[in-house]
Amino acid sequence: MDRHHPSIDDHPCYSETAHHRFARIHLPVAPACNIQCHYCNRKYDCANESRPGVVSQVLKPEQAVKKALVVGAALPQLAVVGVAGPGDPLASPKRTLATFQRLAEQAPDLKLCLSTNGLGVLDHIDALLRYNITHVTLTINCLDPEIGAAIYPWILWRGKRIHGRTASEILIERQQRGLEQLIARGILVKVNSVLIPGVNDTHLPTVSQVIRAKGAFIHNIMPLIAEPEHGTYYGLTGQRGPTPEELKAVQAACAGDMRLMRHCQQCRADAVGTLDEDRRAEFELDRVESMTLTPELLEAARARRAAFRAQVDAEQHLFRRLRESRPRSGPHRPILMAVTAHKGRISGHFGQASEFLIYEVDESGIRMVGLRQTGRSCQGEAACGESADTLEPIIRALDGCEVVLCAKIGHAPWQLLVAAGIQPNSEHPGEPIEQACRAVWHEMQWRGPGTRSATVSKVA
Known part of the structure; x- marks a missing residue:
């Protein structure tokens, strides 16, 4: 099934390609919540934690709108404005809808986006359409009320606090009806599910199957965050989060013709910037409120955003041309490539990378399939560890990859990568990821099976 939709081309959460290029802002205007989750502890004055439900301060609608306009004037890559908390947006409907x-x-x-637990969707769906909310994220962790009772201790429903299985039954029924109505009204729906080992891990493939059948566009399976210092019920009672292997296994069980989001950063409710670059510190409220926004400035900002989109569209057109070209020889098998990048372009020193984006490239296209965290071997120019002991854990983390694309790489890591059967490539600094990966794939096909190019033009 072709699940491409043009409205995701600049939405960083719905598109694995867009998240390198386009920015979003979350506006923290919704402090209240209508359910309690065992994995959630909302904080309204926290600057340090990076997880959902956390903000530095709650904004009034007029403050939030001005902040979005200021960010849009400063960042031409801004494409999406969302409300994701710190509570549930539809538990504070007047504040949320006034903002939209x-x-x-x-x-x-700008695209308008909402993230909700789904309990209040049916009550406000007409307003969502009225204000042109085009993308909605629903958090659906289960379809079984017994499992739900282990995740949600209570909900607020029609002015009463409901507990246990009854609460879970109401929530699940409202979520499913809300999902159906959103899709029927033409709103693109992403479903988030928190993977909780021993609670819903074996159940999530059923959730994925049901939401896929109902028309959800993408499924985001997120690992439980359960550190005790966050103060959640799960964190304080010893419920562990999943291992990377467990997360990958559940994602694999949910895959099929359902698009999976694999690049989620589990953002704060006041995040600003691209998913891999948080810039909220640049837009504190005092700075925002000191700025004057004239009609001329806002019009110029819209023009810059349009120009940025046009530039990205042109690059995508070039990529499509590359994809349509066919290699002269060699097997058309998929190849895994590890990439160091910034804002969607090849960037960075191999030894200074703390994570690698993993792409699968074949004749049909390029897909992001994962993110691998590593420790840095370099801590600045004067402290670059190039010993085998330092580099080997990083190379082990790249197991299965045949190519590493970066802007710079030293001689020692180059040798170790080649010895491990991984081709280092620093020939494409500054190029869009898709264009660079496709060019390397074509080169490998032209050279034929069993041959590798290990040219390093920028040895540092």
Whole structure:
């Protein structure tokens, strides 16, 4: 099934390609919540933690709208404005909808996005359509009320606090009806599910099957965050999060013709910037409120955003041309490539990378399939560890990859990569990831099976 949709081309959460290029802002206007989750502990004045439900401060709608406009004037790559908390947006409907109404009027080129537990969707779906909310994320962790009772101790429903299985039954029924109505109204739906070992891990493939059948566009299976210092019920009672292997296994069980989100950063409710570069510190409220936004400035900002989108569209057109070209010889098998990148372009020194984006490239296209965390071997120019002991854990983390693309790489890691059967390549600094990966794939096909190019043009 072709699950491409043009409205995701600049949405960083719905598109694994867009998340390197386009930015989003989350506006923290919704402090209240209508359910309690065992994995959640909302914080309204926290600057240090990076997880959902956390913000530095809650904003009034007028403050939030001005902040979005200021960010949109400073970042031409801004494409999406969302409300994701710190509570549930539809538990504070007046604040949330007032924010969206003003944004729809003042920044009509920006996509509007909402993230909700789904309990209040049916009550407000007409308003979501009225203010042009085009993308909604629903958090659906289960379809079984017994499992739900182990995740949600209570919900607020029609002015009463409901507990246990009854609460879970109401929530699940409202989520499923909300999902159906959103899709029927033409809103693109992403479903988030928190993977909780021993609670819903074996159940999530059933969830994925049901939401896929109902028309959800993408499924995001997120690992439980359960560190005790966050103060959640699960964290304080010893419930562990999944291992990377467990997460990968559940994602594999949920895969099929359902698009999976594998690049989620489990963002704060006041995040700003691309998914891999948080810039909220640049837009503190005092700075935002000191700025004057004139009609001329806002119009110029819209023009810069349009120009940025046009540039990305042109690059994507070039990529499609590359994809349509066919190699002269060699097997058309998929190849895994590890990439160091910044803002969607090949960037960075191999030894200074703390993570690698993993792409699968074949004749049909390029897909991001994972993210591998590593320790840095370099801690600055004067402290670059190039011993085998330092580098081997990084190379082990790249197991299965045939190519590493970076902007710079030293001689020692180059030798170790080649010895491990991985081709280092620093020939494409600054190029878009898709273009660089496709060019390397074509080169490997032209050279034929069993041959590798290990040219290093920028040895540092």
